Amino acid sequence: MTGTLHRALGLTDEEHARIVEILGRDPNELELALYGVMWSEHCSYKSSRLHLRRLPTTGERVLVGPGENAGVIDAGDGIAVAIRIESHNHPSAIEPHQGAATGVGGILRDIFTMGARPLAVMDPLFFGPPDGARQRWLLEGVVSGISSYGNSVGVPTVGGELTFDPCYAGNPLVNVLCLGALPVDRLVLGRASGGGNLAVLLGATTGRDGIGGVSVLASAGFSGEADEAKRPNVQVGDPFEEKRLIEACLALLDAGLVVGIQDLGGAGLACATSETAARGGVGMDVDVGAVPRREPGMAPWEVMTSESQERMLAIVTPGSWPAVEALCRRWEVRASVVGTVTEDAAHPGRLRVRDGDNVVGDVPAASLADDAPVYDRPMHPPADLDRRRSDDPTGTEAPADCAAELAALLVDPSWVYRQYDHQLFLNTVVGPGADAALLRLAGPGLPPSERGVAVTTDSAPRWCAIDPRAGVALVLAEAVANLACVGATPVAVVNCLNFGNPEHPEVMWQLSETVDGLADACRAFGLPVVGGNVSLYNETTGADISPTPVLGVLGLVDRLVERPPPMALVPGSTVVLLGARRAAGRSPHPLGGSRWAVECRGRRHGALPALDAAAHARLAAFVASLVADALGGGGSVLCGVHDVSGGGLGVALAEMAVAGGSGVRVAGVDGHAELFTELPSRVLAATDAPVELCARAEAAGVPASVIGTAGGPRFAVEGLVDVSLDELTASWAGALARRLEPA
């Protein structure tokens, strides 16, 4: 009898009863520990699974959709692209450097598990305003963790996002996206097969670090006092071990020595063994006594649930074992046979855990991997939803000094990305700080190709807090526009859904609304969701974060042989605004959810601008085709391009001016509302051929208006702003350093 132990392991009484029913007896302590980690929120998605089913997941390019370690897209030329996004929020809140570092390590393993070489990482980060020592410690630690692990392991970090909002002060968000590529025929899946095949544990030794790490940490909120005690649950990363593991695993796959392979992440061996067995419809015998240990005296349940980093489980035939061993020796990667695949007709699909000759646990593998309870948790919209939506900032009084408020919205993120190697592999055509990263589709072991891939991560918690359904649709639209600005056509979406406590009905309503909004927007743009991650319990002392869906969108470019027009103004060029300038409704320039309303006025409520998906898709296709002309070597009517997003037209124009070192003179902007509105579906273009650009826009059904001319030392928007470019550049360049390195 295990008494109330299950509660300490995070299982409810109902879940315990279900386990007894599955086993036909009481579970022993080890078995209970297996269910505890595998049925945790982090591993089982028990609160979100019901909702996630509503997302569209199929498309002609999709080779692998959600449910595997990563989504895989057919990119053409015999090359497939694997992509995944994850969160490492809770570990990073406790120990920012290691939390973020192991987040990078974990997602890389998800990618090379598929047979893909990890080629690029992106990091969307969310903190409280960086004015106190704690927020600075968190930001410094997270960035140094990503930097030290990512740089050392040899995968460039090509972009990300940096968002400050008080709602993240107690619970920062550290999301990480990884993209990899593989020859299509090297694609492998995380499944075991063939009775008698060996389960081989590769990589680091197993210790007590991270027992119940992400799975326990990420399945409860933060309360304050007890959080320090959670620090031992955070794992410690070793990028050198991971680098050797990547090379060894890719070499094993290239040599055809592996039947199936799976990384060890949350829930460690328990997860890897039960998932590979369940996916393959087989059983597995695991001997914890054969697992190399980092420390003596570990109990079997500790070995099975340890989240020690840098480990993989490979399924190999007995005949190939000597070759596997030899190859691992070359890369100085430890390889140990820890189990065998079983096809026992009398007891199919069992995960049997042995300690030497003693069987210490015996459960149906699929019951751990697939049979976690699915909860339809109560949900309802916030009681004051109508009041919030009617409290709209659009009519707010105009600023006395538009220039100062514009300057306050400018942030140069290079303080962060200069710490990341963003160039390795010689693929980075457009790196961090631009609308999207644009990479050559090339890498060691890939067939030659002139294709390119583009990737962007986007989020807007200030929009999603107002209206999660409309907000996430606008986020997807922004991602599509970002890809267009580097000439790419979007092909697939991954999502990281960061939310508060799912036991709060309002949070479940946010989640459900987000899924519906994302599903509708994906259908409107013809995009499949190929993978995702849900991070719940992002709360501090009962206060939930704003709903923060982060979208990673992958785009493709047919031919990438020349650089695209930069996100910059060129002196002498004409500035053209593509897309409709006025919203259809009552307010032509709505300010609800805008950075200006939130950051300059503290107005967090109101209504979001409407998205016309068809008009947006037309604009994106038009811009992408103009930029793709340049990429293909045919020149372009554009000499600079940037989408209008957070901070509106004012910020987009200023970012282009600063980047190009060019002033600008713009006229006809309809007050501060048009300067700061975040009305979607607008792109700023600089061109030397405005007549041609406008004619082509008209032919494509895209509105276009000439708004000004680039050049000179002043940044001037008639009637609103007139400052020197130098002043604006200084505000932009110093924004982070002023707050992070106060004198």
Place this chain on the structure above:
Amino acid sequence: MSARVGVVVFPGTNCEHDTVTALERAGATGTLVWHTEQRLDGLDAVVLPGGFAHGDYLRPGAIARFSPVMAAVERFAAGGGPVLGICNGFQVLTEAGLLPGALVKNRGLRFVCAPACVRVDSTQSVLTGGVDEGRELAIPVNHFSGSYVCDDRTLAELRDTGRVVLRYVENPNGSVDDIAGVASRAGNVVGLMPHPERASDPLVGSDDGLPLLRALVGAAAGVRAA
């Protein structure tokens, strides 16, 4: 037949493929050399590329200098063969005593991946031979421990004998005397912190690294001919 350049791979090295690609653009044939190799037969030059050899644990280059290949590299250098260390490779060469000085943590104690501009200040090396003195080249840096230090006497000797081959136009890391690259007395062993292989294709930003790599390949071809 083009010069054959060996690119050494330690566990943890990560710029080996990029370096081979760039060397091939510069006209060489690049081949990877595993760190346990004890002979460098048939090679006309050797490059120690960037990365984190043996994880850079203990200190960058401190473990790699004991890899079996390093004894062969030492013999190759002693015989006058061209040896280039890029970034981590530069750190390995200083740890191995093949180049003077050391690379310590950057001023500011942060990793720096950024565009940089270097000036050719001496042509007396296999990396800069034939490149115009005073020429400025846009070549990115990518390192945590890239601040070059040495004692005063060494510095004076390096300066006086034309062994400071590259200087930063704007110092990104606090290196003494803005030093970005130094050469051995004979000029056949060179180390630099910037990554010329990352400036070998205008598509990814610059091809200013090619004149340097071509000089190396030219020196290697000279070895082959001799």
